[in-house]
Amino acid sequence: MTEARAVVSTGKGKPVEVTTIHVPDPGPGEAVIRVQACGVCHTDLHYREGGISDDYPFLLGHEVAGVVDSVGDGVHDLEPGDFVVLNWRAVCGSCRACKRGRPQYCFATHNASQPMTLADGTPLSPALGIGGFAERTLVHSGQCTKVDPAARPAVAGLLGCGVMAGIGAAVNTGQVGPGDSVAVIGCGGVGDGAIAGAAMAGARRIIAVDRDPEKLAWAREFGATHTVNASESDTVEAIRELTGGHGADVVVDAVGVPATYEQAFYARDLAGTAVLVGVPDPSMRLELPLLDVFARGGALKSSWYGDCLPERDFPMLTELHLQGRLPLEKFVSEEISLDDVEAAFAKMGRGEVLRSVVTFP
The missing domain is CATH 3.90.180.10 (Medium-chain alcohol dehydrogenases, catalytic domain)
Structure with missing residues (x-):
């Protein structure tokens, strides 16, 4: 002992x-x-x-x-x-x-x-x-x-934990690839991890959404190409405007409340992917028109620990960091x-x- x-x-x-x-x-x-x-x-x-x-x-x-x-x-x-x-x-x-x-x-x-x-x-x-x-x-x-x-x-x-959850939400769960457009709602440690992961994966447009101007400034340091202050703009409309009116290919909700999940659902392109990595409170409930779930297609995913496999991901991400790429x-x-x-x-x-x-x- x-x-x-x-x-x-x-x-x-x-x-x-x-x-x-x-x-x-x-x-x-x-x-x-x-x-x-x-x-x-x-x-x-x-x-x-x-x-x-x-x-x-x-x-x-x-x-x-x-x-x-x-x-x-x-x-x-x-x-x-x-x-x-x-x-x-x-x-x-x-x-x-x-x-x-x-x-x-x-x-x-x-x-x-x-x-x-x-x-x-x-x-x-x-x-x-x-x-x-x-x-x-x-x-x-x-x-x-x-x-x-x-x-x-x-x-x-x-x-x-947090950084891996964010990176994995983008790369493993959302399967962000070269040329994709990505939006991340909530720019704390997990959200910035998702931004860093999207940048590492080659996303061409990465939109950071938050209410805090300082957090939006941090998000740019991790690779965000555009920012949206959710206290000043409608999040869904702002993301659509920044993506040619279509919505993002992948939207990551790093907050985990019904309002941000609904934003993620509607801010994605048709057949786009919404990823929930923010952890909801057990009391929270979500209501969406089932016809919209059907008509918009795509994928609604939850990300457990960034869907990571530690023995694969930890050494790889450490190496990318040491190479100056993360x-x-x-x-x-x-x-x-x-x-x-x-x-x-x-x-x-x-x-x-x-x-x-x-x-x-």
Whole structure:
């Protein structure tokens, strides 16, 4: 067992606490990771606010890059010292999705079996099965993907969740290709990931939509060719005007509320694709004329984790970053310590940052 400093959420709406946790030695199929960097994601705030479940206390953090500290029995593809990015969907290899050759949709993903605990023995619920706001964390070995150690941890770790979700929504789910027109509604970390992915895929026109002028300026840094301020213009009409009156080939909704999804539905061209990657609230309902769903054709898709396969996508995207073709470093607004996570949540709520990243000495 190892002791580690970590950020824990003890109750709905309560400020997070930095405290000592106990990390077990890895059991069969498990690995202990020495965390080097972990991004502050909206999902962590959802955990703190009780929006995911009420299984407090939560060990927050999940966008992790770090080094393998130790491995348990039966782990043959990792060894101490390997530089890895963690994922929260370790595939099983044997469910019906995996057997059909679609492991990115694995229906039986898994995490470490042993619990990490508070010093008094209280079990912790790790965010997305990771718990990365900690000096060390315990995960299943299948959650570890080796990438080129030349990448800075503060940058590489962002592939573990939000940035990958955005890039994958455009490239994997939306299947954006050379010459396509793309619109992205919501230009936070996920939306800008979709913009970066669309640019990387060769889209000829990329329209960023948001209400915040600063976020629209950030979107241009990731490859947006046009911007629409949704507080000043009708989103659907603006996207149509920028696409010759037709609508975009692919529209990504990175917000995830009924109003933005309806905009995505109508802002696409006939036979175009709408991709939902923003996570809705469980109470939300959508109403669309069924005739419009039929008549407009195309595809309505939801994107799970950017439909990524970590062992394929993390190393590839890391390499593209190192080649200068994917500006992951632009997502990092600031590097902070464990003690600054609560303040980072406030900055995120005010829209002041794309990503605050906790880094460790």
